[in-house]
Amino acid sequence: MTGSAARGLPPWRWLGVPMLQVMAVTFVFALPLRFWGLSLPEPLFAMPVVFAWAVIRPAMLAPPAALLLGLFLDMLWGTPAGFWAVCLLLPYGLVLGGRGMLAGQSQLIMWAWYAAATGMALGSGYLITMLETQVAPDPISVGWQFLATVILYPFAHRLIDRFEDADVRFR
Amino acid sequence: MPLRDNPLGELKVPLTWTAGIAFIVVLIVAVAALLSDRREAFDTDEYGNPRTLSDRVLAPVGEIASAPGRLTGQGVEGVRGYFFAVSENRRLREELEKARRWQEIAVSLQDTNERYRAILGLKTDPPIPMASARVVTDSRGPFAQSRLANAGTERGIKPGNPVMSENGLIGRVVGAGQGVSRVLLLTDPASRTPVMIDRTNSRAILTGDGGPNPRLEYLRGSAAVREGDVILTSGDGGLLPRGLPVGVAVRGLDGRWRVALAADKAPVDYVRILLFEDFTQLARTQNLTPSGAPPPTPGAETLPPPPRLVAPPPKAATPAPKAGASAPAAPPASNGATPPAKAAPSPGGGR
Numbered sequence: 352m353t354g355s356a357a358r359g360l361p362p363w364r365w366l367g368v369p370m371l372q373v374m375a376v377t378f379v380f381a382l383p384l385r386f387w388g389l390s391l392p393e394p395l396f397a398m399p400v401v402f403a404w405a406v407i408r409p410a411m412l413a414p415p416a417a418l419l420l421g422l423f424l425d426m427l428w429g430t431p432a433g434f435w436a437v438c439l440l441l442p443y444g445l446v447l448g449g450r451g452m453l454a455g456q457s458q459l460i461m462w463a464w465y466a467a468a469t470g471m472a473l474g475s476g477y478l479i480t481m482l483e484t485q486v487a488p489d490p491i492s493v494g495w496q497f498l499a500t501v502i503l504y505p506f507a508h509r510l511i512d513r514f515e516d517a518d519v520r521f522r
Numbered sequence: 523m524p525l526r527d528n529p530l531g532e533l534k535v536p537l538t539w540t541a542g543i544a545f546i547v548v549l550i551v552a553v554a555a556l557l558s559d560r561r562e563a564f565d566t567d568e569y570g571n572p573r574t575l576s577d578r579v580l581a582p583v584g585e586i587a588s589a590p591g592r593l594t595g596q597g598v599e600g601v602r603g604y605f606f607a608v609s610e611n612r613r614l615r616e617e618l619e620k621a622r623r624w625q626e627i628a629v630s631l632q633d634t635n636e637r638y639r640a641i642l643g644l645k646t647d648p649p650i651p652m653a654s655a656r657v658v659t660d661s662r663g664p665f666a667q668s669r670l671a672n673a674g675t676e677r678g679i680k681p682g683n684p685v686m687s688e689n690g691l692i693g694r695v696v697g698a699g700q701g702v703s704r705v706l707l708l709t710d711p712a713s714r715t716p717v718m719i720d721r722t723n724s725r726a727i728l729t730g731d732g733g734p735n736p737r738l739e740y741l742r743g744s745a746a747v748r749e750g751d752v753i754l755t756s757g758d759g760g761l762l763p764r765g766l767p768v769g770v771a772v773r774g775l776d777g778r779w780r781v782a783l784a785a786d787k788a789p790v791d792y793v794r795i796l797l798f799e800d801f802t803q804l805a806r807t808q809n810l811t812p813s814g815a816p817p818p819t820p821g822a823e824t825l826p827p828p829p830r831l832v833a834p835p836p837k838a839a840t841p842a843p844k845a846g847a848s849a850p851a852a853p854p855a856s857n858g859a860t861p862p863a864k865a866a867p868s869p870g871g872g873r
Contacts, residue, residue, distance in 0.1 A: 382584060383660040383669075384591040385789055393663045409541030414548035421552065426576035428661035429668035429696075429704060433555030440549045447545065473664075479556070480665045480732075484711040489733030492664035 365407060365514040366416045369400045374423055381427055394499035397424060398472060399507035401439045402465050405446035406453055406507075407514045417443050431483065438476045442468035458508060465504045473497050574699040581670050581702035584658035592791075650763060651797045653677040655703070657790060664732035667707040668693075671793055674702045682761060684796045690767040690784030691715075691755060695795060703795065708736050708768070708783060717768055717781075718756035719747045725756055728768065728781060735772065735780035747771045753781050763798050 373396045380391050397420045404413040421436025428435075446453070446468055453464060473493055480488050603610065638644075655673035673679060675698050683695040685705045693707040694715075706713055713730035717738070724746035726738040741747060751771040757764030767784045774780040 378580075378583070378659075379587065381659045381661055382588040382591065383657050383789075383791065384588065385595070388789075390660070390662060390789075393661065409538045411540050411544040413541070414545045418548045418552055422555075426573060427580060427659065428663060428666045429706070429710075430666040431556055431559040432573070433552045433557075433559060434665070436552035437549070437556055440545065440552055444545055444549070447541065476665050480711050486711045486729055486731050488664045488711055489731045492732045492734075496664055 360514065362410070362412050365510070366404065366410070366412055369403070369510060370416050370420055373397050373400050373420060377424065378427065392499040393496060394503055395469070395472065395496065396503065397421070397435070397439055398442075398469050398500050399465070399503045400510065401443050402446055402468050403507045403510035403514075405443045406450065406461075406511050409447060409450070414440060414443065434476065434479060437479065438472045441475050442471045445471060461508065461511075462501075462504045465507055466501050469497060469500045473500075573704075574697060577670060577697060577702045577704055578699045581658050581672050584670060585656070585672055588658060647763060651678075653679055653795045653797060655793050655795060657793060658702075665711065667710040667730065667732065668696070669705045669707065669790075669793075671703050671705055671795065672701060673795065674698045674700050676700055677795075678797050679703045679795050680797075680799065682799070684755075684762045684766060684798055686766065686794045686796065687785045687788070687790045687792070688794075689787045690769060691762075692783075692785040692790055692793065694762070705793065705795075708785075709734060715762065715768070716756045716758040717753050719771065720752040720754050721748075722746055722751075725758065726753075726779075728753070734786065735774060735782055737774075738771065738779040738781060741779060747779055749773060763796065 377396045380393060380396070382391075384391060397417075401417050401420070404410070404416070417439045418436045421434070421439045422432060424430070424435035425432050446464065449464070453461065456464070473496060477488055477493055480486070653673050655671035655677075657669045658672050659670040661668050669692075671685070679695055679698045681695050681698055683698075683703075684691060685693050685695060691708065693705045693710070693713065695703045696706040697704040707730065708715060708728060709730040709732065711730055711732050713728075713736070715728040716725065717728045718725050722743075722745075724741065724743060726741045726747075728736050729739045730736045738747065738753075749771060753768040753771055755762045755764060755766040755768060769781040769783040769785075772780050772782045
């Protein structure tokens with residue numbers, strides 16, 4: 352084993368770098384670009400990262416990182432401050448609480464869990480919007496965002512694969 | 523440094539518990555932030571300094587980041603224009619022919635309109651100044667739909683200003699800073715816009731829900747609207763001017779009346795922000811265009827003269843006429859005590 356592998360995994364590698372990548376990709380998708388007359392979809396890129404953080408290991412820094420991601424989305428997309436932070440933290444808590452059940456599951460089952468977590472995030476967004484604006488958001492639009500987010504699970508899987516067993520202190 | 527040499531390497535922290543506590547604390551912070559923010563507020567102070575600051579950072583970055591896409595699009599359009607120049611020229615000639623016919627009709631209608639206005643003593647809307655801007659970011663999710671435009675307070679833009687594309691209304695400004703303004707789209711769930719159906723003059727509230735076609739709420743009457751009716755802003759409440767094109771009425775899949783937005787006819791890259799505030803700017807009479815009665819057209823039929831009102835017995839000082847008194851005013855008395863015929867509008871009405 353090399354010396355670098357024996358060291359603990361620094362938080363910036365599994366929390367900081369993915370967070371910055373999500374911010375950058377989300378920003379690019381918020382640009383008014385069109386291809387063949389169609390605008391880009393708006394998936395919740397933060398979801399795979401938050402899901403992977405909860406699966407990789409419990410950490411004190413992960414919830415503040417999810418809060419920062421949520422606040423960034425609020426500033427970029429124009430939702431009320433705290434909206435996406437709550438929507439991301441609730442599934443994070445759910446997955447963190449169910450880590451024991453997720454251990455050793457196949458990729459398909461993990462994808463189903465990810466879909467459930469995404470459903471919880473968008474479901475809480477639906478309820479918060481209803482409470483705030485007294486209007487039920489269009490379910491078709493919510494469905495499209497759900498589908499666009501669910502297909503991003505391979506990114507979460509890659510993060511989990513890379514970092515779940517990367518810190519010797521947690522083996 | 524090997525793990526064993528690290529003094530914290532042997533530290534056993536109940537990680538799950540500390541992570542759980544961190545999660546709860548952060549969740550409380552997020553909920554508190556959510557409860558203290560309201561996006562429907564149109565006051566700059568309510569919009570918040572952090573949000574204004576982030577918009578000021580995001581706008582120039584978005585402008586730079588979207589430049590390659592914009593330039594590529596312009597290049598593609600240029601190539602397409604080169605190859606389809608002949609058919610485009612033919613189409614434009616046909617459009618020009620139609621437009622010339624419409625121009626003749628418009629001149630005639632303008633003449634008639636000015637006469638009616640002069641006869642009825644109607645107060646006309648002042649010309650509304652506007653600022654052009656480019657869209658630099660665009661959020662299209664189901665819970666928020668807004669855009670950042672690269673013009674702000676330096677151009678006189680304020681929260682509440684209506685925003686249009688070349689085809690119709692797209693929303694209104696909810697936050698403005700130096701060089702940037704955030705536009706809340708008509709489709710945002712927090713958006714409410716007073717509109718009217720052009721054919722029946724019925725009123726409704728256009729309510730966004732995150733979908734492409736906002737709803738028509740609070741419609742009265744069973745036949746107030748039908749498929750294809752043109753929807754315009756009603757101007758009720760004084761937030762928006764009257765008569766801006768919004769779209770056409772369509773029946774949604776859920777059976778509700780919805781509006782196919784006129785602005786969706788073409789991509790919205792550039793917007794016009796109307797520097798409209800409220801009815802109080804109507805009081806600036808120097809902004810009103812002079813609309814004296816034009817001379818009658820020789821040989822044309824003329825309307826009968828307006829009925830003369832019986833003037834009350836003269837008093838020492840005639841009170842100022844009230845707004846909304848649209849009947850033609852009696853000729854001013856020769857003593858000069860009568861105020862000018864143009865009345866100051868009452869707040870929230872007098873249109």
